[in-house]
Amino acid sequence: xxxxxxxxxxxxxxxxxxxxxxxxxxxxxxxxxxxxxxxxxxxxxxxxxxxxxxxxxxxxxxxxxxxxxxxxxxxxxxxxxxxxxxxxxxxxxxxxxxxxxxxxxxxxxxxxxxxxxxxxxxxxxxxxxxxxxxxxxxxxxxxxxxxxxxxxxxxxxxxxxxxxxxxxxxxxxxxxxxxxxxxxxxxxxxxxxxxxxxxxxxxxxxxxxxxxxxxxxxxxxxxxxxxxxxx
Amino acid sequence: xxxxxxxxxxxxxxxxxxxxxxxxxxxxxxxxxxxxxxxxxxxxxxxxxxxxxxxxxxxxxxxxxxxxxxxxxxxxxxxxxxxxxxxxxxxxxxxxxxxxxxxxxxxxxxxxxxxxxxxxxxxxxxxxxxxxxxxxxxxxxxxxxxxxxxxxxxxxxxxxxxxxxxxxxxxxxxxxxxxxxxxxxxxxxxxxxxxxxxxxxxxxxxxxxxxxxxxxxxxxxxxxxxxxxxxxxxxxxxxxxxxxxxxxxxxxxxxxxxxxxxxxxxxxxxxxxxxxxxxxxxxxxxxxxxxxxxxxxxxxxxxxxxxxxxxxxxxxxxxxxxxxxxxxxxxxxxxxxxxxxxxxxxxxxxxxxxxxxxxxxxxxxxxxxxxxxxxxxxxxxxxxxxxxxxxxxxxxxxxxxxxxxxxxxxxxxxxxxxxxxxxxxxxxxxxxxxxxxxxxxxxxxxxxxxxxxxxxxxx
Numbered sequence: 001x002x003x004x005x006x007x008x009x010x011x012x013x014x015x016x017x018x019x020x021x022x023x024x025x026x027x028x029x030x031x032x033x034x035x036x037x038x039x040x041x042x043x044x045x046x047x048x049x050x051x052x053x054x055x056x057x058x059x060x061x062x063x064x065x066x067x068x069x070x071x072x073x074x075x076x077x078x079x080x081x082x083x084x085x086x087x088x089x090x091x092x093x094x095x096x097x098x099x100x101x102x103x104x105x106x107x108x109x110x111x112x113x114x115x116x117x118x119x120x121x122x123x124x125x126x127x128x129x130x131x132x133x134x135x136x137x138x139x140x141x142x143x144x145x146x147x148x149x150x151x152x153x154x155x156x157x158x159x160x161x162x163x164x165x166x167x168x169x170x171x172x173x174x175x176x177x178x179x180x181x182x183x184x185x186x187x188x189x190x191x192x193x194x195x196x197x198x199x200x201x202x203x204x205x206x207x208x209x210x211x212x213x214x215x216x217x218x219x220x221x222x223x224x225x226x227x228x229x230x231x
Numbered sequence: 232x233x234x235x236x237x238x239x240x241x242x243x244x245x246x247x248x249x250x251x252x253x254x255x256x257x258x259x260x261x262x263x264x265x266x267x268x269x270x271x272x273x274x275x276x277x278x279x280x281x282x283x284x285x286x287x288x289x290x291x292x293x294x295x296x297x298x299x300x301x302x303x304x305x306x307x308x309x310x311x312x313x314x315x316x317x318x319x320x321x322x323x324x325x326x327x328x329x330x331x332x333x334x335x336x337x338x339x340x341x342x343x344x345x346x347x348x349x350x351x352x353x354x355x356x357x358x359x360x361x362x363x364x365x366x367x368x369x370x371x372x373x374x375x376x377x378x379x380x381x382x383x384x385x386x387x388x389x390x391x392x393x394x395x396x397x398x399x400x401x402x403x404x405x406x407x408x409x410x411x412x413x414x415x416x417x418x419x420x421x422x423x424x425x426x427x428x429x430x431x432x433x434x435x436x437x438x439x440x441x442x443x444x445x446x447x448x449x450x451x452x453x454x455x456x457x458x459x460x461x462x463x464x465x466x467x468x469x470x471x472x473x474x475x476x477x478x479x480x481x482x483x484x485x486x487x488x489x490x491x492x493x494x495x496x497x498x499x500x501x502x503x504x505x506x507x508x509x510x511x512x513x514x515x516x517x518x519x520x521x522x523x524x525x526x527x528x529x530x531x532x533x534x535x536x537x538x539x540x541x542x543x544x545x546x547x548x549x550x551x552x553x554x555x556x557x558x559x560x561x562x563x564x565x566x567x568x569x570x571x572x573x574x575x576x577x578x579x580x581x582x583x584x585x586x587x588x589x590x591x592x593x594x595x596x597x598x599x600x601x602x603x604x605x606x607x608x609x610x611x612x613x614x615x616x617x618x619x620x621x622x623x624x625x626x627x628x629x630x631x632x633x634x635x636x637x638x639x640x641x642x643x644x645x646x647x648x649x650x651x652x653x654x655x656x657x658x659x660x661x662x663x664x665x666x667x668x669x670x671x672x673x674x675x676x677x678x679x680x681x682x683x684x685x686x687x688x689x690x
Binding site for chain 2: 016017024027084085104105106107108109
């Protein structure tokens, strides 16, 4: 852990879950900060931005969705939503509120730590395949090593996950990616991920780089297969 | 117990209406016919008798003359077509026609005339109906007879009979048609109720009947719709309850499994007895976790009308992918190459789970997986999982797919961490995709589970 251990902010209103997660994550070498509600969590982030946020959606007062949106307004920190409800509706709503990934309660510790590691990896600066520092296509310009993206000359802010997704597309213009392949390459989960994560993130990416999200021209859907980048 | 099924209501009503119409129309037609016949016959008798009197008077006048010439007399009689006259005088007979002689006259006409009576009677001449009159002429010691052919009248009656019979037949048919139509009209709401009930039976709870304007039928429709709503609410409540229970169990389970993972990470700090107890605990918590997941899955299957996006899934790819997850080791696969592009319209997650549950079942209870095959069927594809266990007793072939069937099965199948819901979930998911799952024993021993799913594309 490079001498300085990664910090995880655990937001959950269940004392016992917080206590057990603190024990388990500390055993895995993480530094754990916890919060029992959204207000405390936002305060804590205001003091120090953690490396990963583990956010329960069912919180008293400000709920997890709103908390997620508020964190996202100010910070890029990867958010892993923890939900007892695995209904489509909750998962999609959580992702749309700005979460990078979700995991269902109860989870296995190895799975949880694998996801945290994957989220952390996405924070690392990324190099392009051919070593060049810039990519262009369809009016989009990106500098992977500096984390900058411009669409038609306008600077656009992407989250880490959105950035990785766009990078994957722009490195292989015209190639059709299935959602499973994207899960594997961007989220680093192989078969364990939920394809809905990809759909929601594609939607958010489109909102930022497409002129008309209803008729996308850059990241287009290939019916029955997945998505591709039209350069 | 079998009840003998009666004829369909519509047929019975049609027959009833038809028979009713037949009775009424036959009665009316025969009454009409007999009244008409009597009236026409009377009219004819009257006319003919009047003519006979007139002719008799002419004959009597002619015969009272000196040297009466009887044959000449016959010739001058005003006679219509088909009318023959006979004159008898002192035992001698004169006739206008060769075909009609005194022998043609029945005794019933001749005898009373001899006694001085006027007679009129219906007779048959060569099979044809005729009216015969006999008028005694005592002043000239003779009698006048007249025979009128009445074929025309009988023709008229025949036509009338035919027309009335046709009308009766038409009325009968019309009655049957009206009966059939009325029954269709009457049973239409019944049929729509039956169709709706069928849809509900297969789980489509969006079904409701359109409002009915008729008061009596409206009552049926209203109470049916109310019943559907109540049923739906109840099923939803039951499903929600199971779902809520599972959700509530998730929080303590999260704590349990997280705390256990801490203990497992420090296993070497425990004594060997402590480590054994930890392993037992871990195994059971995992099983508990699976049970909660399965309960949730089943309750979701029970929840009517949960919207799900269906997509085209390549079934062979899915099978290989699940096998590649590495939980089942090396498995012999047998995939029909014609099926490589076969797709199933459905939910990938459900199909994966159905498949995993079948494979888990073979591994836990069937002594291991022998072979996994994908085989073509008509408009469907069969995923076959063979195991090398003892097979399934005939009595359990259906029950094995029931929820928590384990306790009721005629043979214990061991309990190596199964939840008792795995095969029930397979059945739910198969049904959800419009397919089904069955088990039978392989000739070589062991069980063969076959999951059949309707395909969407061409093979």
